[in-house]
Each structure stands twice: as C-alpha cells, then as structure tokens.
Amino acid sequence: MSTSNHLLVIDDLGKSYEARRRGAAEGTASALSGVSFTADPGEFITVIGPSGAGKSTLLRSINRLIEPTEGTITFDGRDITHLGRGKLREVHREIAMIFQNYNLVYRLTAIQNVLHGRLGYKNALAGSLGLYTEEEKLRTFELLDEVGLGEFAYRRADQLSGGQKQRVGIARSLMQEPKIMLCDEPIASLDPKSSRMVMETLQRLTRQRGITCIVNLHQVDFALEYSDRIIGLRAGQKVFEGTPDEATPQVIRSIYEGQMDEVVDVSINAPAAIPTLVGEGMAVSAEAAGGAR
Numbered sequence: 001m002s003t004s005n006h007l008l009v010i011d012d013l014g015k016s017y018e019a020r021r022r023g024a025a026e027g028t029a030s031a032l033s034g035v036s037f038t039a040d041p042g043e044f045i046t047v048i049g050p051s052g053a054g055k056s057t058l059l060r061s062i063n064r065l066i067e068p069t070e071g072t073i074t075f076d077g078r079d080i081t082h083l084g085r086g087k088l089r090e091v092h093r094e095i096a097m098i099f100q101n102y103n104l105v106y107r108l109t110a111i112q113n114v115l116h117g118r119l120g121y122k123n124a125l126a127g128s129l130g131l132y133t134e135e136e137k138l139r140t141f142e143l144l145d146e147v148g149l150g151e152f153a154y155r156r157a158d159q160l161s162g163g164q165k166q167r168v169g170i171a172r173s174l175m176q177e178p179k180i181m182l183c184d185e186p187i188a189s190l191d192p193k194s195s196r197m198v199m200e201t202l203q204r205l206t207r208q209r210g211i212t213c214i215v216n217l218h219q220v221d222f223a224l225e226y227s228d229r230i231i232g233l234r235a236g237q238k239v240f241e242g243t244p245d246e247a248t249p250q251v252i253r254s255i256y257e258g259q260m261d262e263v264v265d266v267s268i269n270a271p272a273a274i275p276t277l278v279g280e281g282m283a284v285s286a287e288a289a290g291g292a293r
C-alpha cells in the first residue's frame with residue numbers, strides 16, 4: 001500500500017491477546033485481523049460494529065496504547081509501529097485521544113484540565129510544577145470559548161455536566177495541537193442532546209482546522225449523520241468501508257449480523273435508517289434509543 005500523501009496509513013493491522021484464562025487452553029485470541037485503511041487531513045471517520053468487534057483495539061493500536069501484533073501504522077509519513085518510548089512521546093503530541101469517561105482531574109478547574117494538554121511539550125519538572133506560559137494560559141480561554149464553555153473556565157470539573165466534561169476533554173486535546181483525534185466512544189455516557197453537541201464540536205474541528213477525527217460509535221444514526229466515511233468492524237475484521245450513503249440498512253445489518261439488538265438509534269429527528277431495519281423484523285432496544293449504552 002502506498003503511504004504517500006495520507007496522514008494515516010493502517011496496513012494489515014492485527015492484535016492477538018494471550019488467552020490464559022483459568023481452565024482454558026493456552027494460546028492466542030485474535031481481537032483484530034488484517035485491518036487496512038487510510039485517513040486524510042480533515043476527514044471525519046467513524047468506526048461502528050457490535051460489542052467485541054475490535055473498535056477500541058483498533059483505535060488504541062493506532063497510537064499504540066495497545067501494541068499491535070501484526071501490520072504497520074504510518075503516521076504523517078513515518079512508520080510508528082515500533083517507535084521507542086521517547087520518540088513515541090513526540091508523536092503522541094500530534095495524536096490526541098478522547099475517552100468515554102473524559103479522563104479529567106475532577107478536583108481541578110476546566111482551565112487547569114485544558115492546560116494539561118500541554119504536558120507532552122514540557123519536561124517532568126515544569127509539568128509537575130504547573131509552569132505554563134502566558135500564551136498557553138490565554139490559549140486555554142480561547143479553546144474553552146471555542147467549545148462553548150468560556151463561562152465555565154473556573155468551574156471545577158466535577159461540577160460540570162457529562163457533555164461539558166467531554167467538551168473540556170476536547171479543548172484539552174486541542175492544546176496539543178493535534179493532527180488527528182482518536183475518540184473512543186466519546187458520547188457513550190451522554191444523553192442525545194449532549195451527544196449531538198459533542199459530535200457537532202468534533203465535526204466543526206475537522207472542517208475548520210483540518211484535524212482528522214476517528215470516532216468509535218455505538219450510535220449508528222450519528223455515524224450516518226456526521227461521518228465522511230464509515231468503517232464497519234465485525235469479529236476483528238473490516239467488513240465495510242464507505243460513505244454514509246453507501247451504508248444502507250442492508251450493510252448495517254450485515255455489520256451487526258445476529259446482533260441487531262446492539263444497534264443504537266439515538267436520533268429523534270432523523271430516524272431514517274433504523275426503522276427500515278425494525279420494519280424488517282430486526283430488534284432495536286427501546287432503552288437503547290435513549291442514547292446510553
């Protein structure tokens with residue numbers, strides 16, 4: 001596969017875990033196998049698939065929070081698959097990560113959390129003493145404004161709503177000046193209205209700043225609504241890659257084969273795709289339509 005011109009090239013990526021459960025035979029279990037795709041600047045890509053399909057494994061392998069056991073990851077023209085710790089730390093500045101549980105320090109204010117986005121640029125002493133430049137401090141205000149949280153700058157993180165916490169997480173990741181944002185189920189704990197705000201914020205960042213977003217989602221409707229491209233995983237393998245228009249109800253059904261009860265339809269305003277599936281006798285959890293997993 002040519003690595004030229006793409007921001008990210010994932011080639012034949014695989015991950016096997018040691019299977020050493022009590023009573024089970026020793027060996028390895030494949031969580032991800034032969035996954036290849038590319039991502040370009042400013043693209044909004046979602047990864048969908050049933051529980052256990054390998055979505056988190058894929059996302060976390062890209063920045064090597066999980067070490068892949070096969071394949072290569074080329075980021076910005078550089079093979080980072082086997083990069084040592086020091087060099088990887090430099091690369092991590094440009095690969096931000098957004099987590100389902102926000103990963104904020106709750107006793108600190110929104111601003112202090114956003115400043116933490118600069119830690120990757122500081123030595124250990126400056127980081128632990130919280131030595132930030134005036135420019136960096138000003139930047140936190142701008143970024144909190146940008147995600148609609150200017151008035152909450154001095155609010156402790158534990159006094160923010162879930163959607164606000166996630167937007168602080170997004171502002172913090174922007175402090176890194178990333179080229180790519182990996183978002184692992186960023187809206188799984190949020191109600192539909194907050195989910196929409198977070199998705200709109202992420203989409204705006206890709207459009208306006210040319211940041212690439214790769215987002216793991218359970219909410220198929222949101223994937224259809226916000227993505228430039230959708231990747232479907234099933235049992236660790238890529239079984240679909242295409243535009244939302246190409247992700248027909250039939251395609252969605254094939255990705256979730258036998259697990260349609262996991263399809264989460266959160267869209268109250270545009271429930272176009274899922275009712276078609278329900279109409280064909282597929283089960284969609286009524287509880288799931290509330291947006292939480």
Ligand SMILES: Nc1ncnc2c1ncn2[C@@H]1O[C@H](COP(=O)(O)OP(=O)(O)OP(=O)(O)O)[C@@H](O)[C@H]1O
Pocket residue numbers: 017018029030031049050051052053054055056057058
């Ligand atoms: N640390 C681990 N050790 C062994 N197996 C693991 C480990 N982490 C994940 N797995 C397995 O790898 C497979 C893929 O898991 P992964 O969490 O990537 O799926 P997922 O699509 O993100 O699921 P979910 O939507 O439920 O979060 C699953 O079968 C899971 O049990």
